[in-house]
Amino acid sequence: MGWIGETMDSIKSLQIRQVLTQAVSLGMIVTSALIIWKALMCITGSESPVVVVLSGSMEPGFKRGDILFLHMSKDPIRAGEIVVFNVDGREIPIVHRVIKVHERQDTGEVDVLTKGDNNYGDDRLLYAHGQLWLQRHHIMGRAVGFLPYVGWVTIIMTEKPIIKILIEREPLQIARVLSVDVETFRADCNIMSS
Amino acid sequence: MHSFGYRANALITLGVTVLALMCAMASLSDNLNSPTPSAQVQVLNVNWFQKQRNGNEEVSLTLNISADLQSMFTWNTKQVFVFLAAEYETPKNSLNQVSLWDGIIPSKEHAKFLIHTTNKYRFIDQGSNLQGKEFNLTLHWHVMPKTGKMFADKIVMTGYRLPEEYR
Numbered sequence: 001m002g003w004i005g006e007t008m009d010s011i012k013s014l015q016i017r018q019v020l021t022q023a024v025s026l027g028m029i030v031t032s033a034l035i036i037w038k039a040l041m042c043i044t045g046s047e048s049p050v051v052v053v054l055s056g057s058m059e060p061g062f063k064r065g066d067i068l069f070l071h072m073s074k075d076p077i078r079a080g081e082i083v084v085f086n087v088d089g090r091e092i093p094i095v096h097r098v099i100k101v102h103e104r105q106d107t108g109e110v111d112v113l114t115k116g117d118n119n120y121g122d123d124r125l126l127y128a129h130g131q132l133w134l135q136r137h138h139i140m141g142r143a144v145g146f147l148p149y150v151g152w153v154t155i156i157m158t159e160k161p162i163i164k165i166l167i168e169r170e171p172l173q174i175a176r177v178l179s180v181d182v183e184t185f186r187a188d189c190n191i192m193s194s
Numbered sequence: 195m196h197s198f199g200y201r202a203n204a205l206i207t208l209g210v211t212v213l214a215l216m217c218a219m220a221s222l223s224d225n226l227n228s229p230t231p232s233a234q235v236q237v238l239n240v241n242w243f244q245k246q247r248n249g250n251e252e253v254s255l256t257l258n259i260s261a262d263l264q265s266m267f268t269w270n271t272k273q274v275f276v277f278l279a280a281e282y283e284t285p286k287n288s289l290n291q292v293s294l295w296d297g298i299i300p301s302k303e304h305a306k307f308l309i310h311t312t313n314k315y316r317f318i319d320q321g322s323n324l325q326g327k328e329f330n331l332t333l334h335w336h337v338m339p340k341t342g343k344m345f346a347d348k349i350v351m352t353g354y355r356l357p358e359e360y361r
């Protein structure tokens with residue numbers, strides 16, 4: 001009994017402050033990373049302002065492991081822009097280039113066809129069954145800048161638990177993972193898993 | 195305080211920060227470049243011009259595309275993606291852009307070229323508005339940097355016209 005009492009006393013007196021400090025520091029890191037992430041979402045107007053390239057369908061421009069910065073503005077979508085879009089029924093968004101645009105006179109709505117630079121055919125095979133065009137609401141952002149190789153950290157972290165295998169020349173798919181490096185007090189604001 | 199973990203942390207943080215700064219400077223240096231591109235496109239032949247069963251018209255063209263984009267390349271340029279789009283207006287659509295051909299220029303040496311080709315992608319209208327249609331051929335290019343901001347520009351060439359009748 002005395003031994004247990006002694007142990008409990010020592011734990012309480014010495015370590016609780018350190019434990020609390022560490023817990024608060026950890027909370028601060030996670031919160032500040034989240035603040036940065038949300039601020040980026042506000043500034044760029046896009047749901048996912050930074051994404052990682054997962055496949056080789058836009059090579060040699062974007063290779064696997066590159067990071068893309070996205071921005072969504074109200075400007076109309078024009079041919080040649082690299083856009084990120086979601087197809088109904090597919091969970092991971094795709095980043096390809098717009099090759100055809102048809103914009104309506106009256107409503108300003110737009111029909112868009114995309115294609116990966118390294119793919120032979122256009123993306124109609126990837127769209128939902130019977131869908132021939134993308135509309136504005138499918139598109140999440142435009143790629144405006146990029147950094148090479150930085151995304152490999154996130155790919156390595158996310159692909160261990162993922163069982164499905166990505167085949168070469170699959171559509172460019174993007175994993176969203178927020179990686180917070182708590183040991184070294186830095187937040188890599190990359191991607192957030194939803 | 196001097197353990198391996200702390201030292202590695204300090205080193206990596208400094209390294210990443212310096213690298214990020216260098217990438218940003220490299221991207222900014224692209225703004226110093228003032229490119230002077232030139233391009234010319236000839237429509238050599240309208241191979242055929244048909245209306246499909248679903249009511250959409252399609253045309254096939256043979257083109258001569260020549261361009262000099264050598265001034266676009268800086269030390270921070272990885273490749274230039276260039277494509278030729280036919281742009282026209284119809285009663286239903288205020289703008290139609292149909293990419294006819296695209297290519298990737300990997301280096302400065304390849305940036306001055308003359309290509310003789312039929313259209314790589316099918317020129318299909320939404321409907322049947324193409325008879326006698328006047329259209330522009332616009333050469334767009336997207337400069338993809340080794341790191342940083344991508345930028346794009348174009349040259350608009352006007353005065354092309356499709357035939358009045360199917361062939």
